[in-house]
Amino acid sequence: MASPFLPSLAQVAATVELAVAPVFLLAGIGAFLNVCTGRLARIVDxxxxxxxxxxxxxxxxxxxxxxxxxxxDRRMRVCNRAIFLAVLGAVLISLLVILLFVAALSDLDLGTWVALLFIAAMLATGLSFATFLVETRLATAAIRVSEEVLFHEDQRD
Structure with missing residues (x-):
């Protein structure tokens, strides 16, 4: 009989299988953070x-x-907020993966905590995407050509 502190290879493999999806999610958030920090750098420049x-x-x-x-300045603040929320989502997902392994190693029933962490991670990540959408809308509004330029009559005739 295996001790609760010495999991079998099958238990560890099952836990790794459970952790794979959140780890892929971390990779996606990392790519999103790369986009956000690139935009922030361009705004700052x-x-x-x-x-x-x-x-x-x-x-x-x-x-x-x-x-x-x-x-x-507003775009910088909004972009920073999106980055903060994405990092928060990544931290929560990391905690989720840790909790999965703690549950497997200790034989504790932490299902509720795992679910709550996943919900919180998805909420933070979703809010990050929504905040990023706000920043892109601000950027789009900034690049519109003003009516003054579009309808200005050339006085040089």
Whole structure:
């Protein structure tokens, strides 16, 4: 008879099988984090390039550039929130995998905790995706051409 602290190979293999799906989920979240950090880096670069132009400008140009800087600042905050939520989801999934092995090694019934961790991980990950969607909508709004430019009559005739 196997001791609860010395699991059989079959028990360990079954636990590894259970842990495979959450581990693949971690890989997906890692790829998503790569996308988010790339976007954040581009936003930061754009904001740094914009700062001297804001300080050197006057009048309506200054107002336009300041508004763009404010939008970039908002996008940075939203992107950081998406990154935080994705990392939180990854941490919760890591805890879930650890809990699966603790349950298998100790013969404890931790099913409720595993389910709750999975729900929390999916909630954090889903909120991260939703937050990322907000950031992409902000970015799309920022690149629209203003009506002033689209309908400006050329006065050089």
């Amino acid at each position: 754009r904001a740094r390039g914009l700062e001297p132009r804001v300080l050197a400008s006057r009048g309506s140009e200054h107002d336009r550039l300041r508004d763009e800087a404010r939008l970039l």
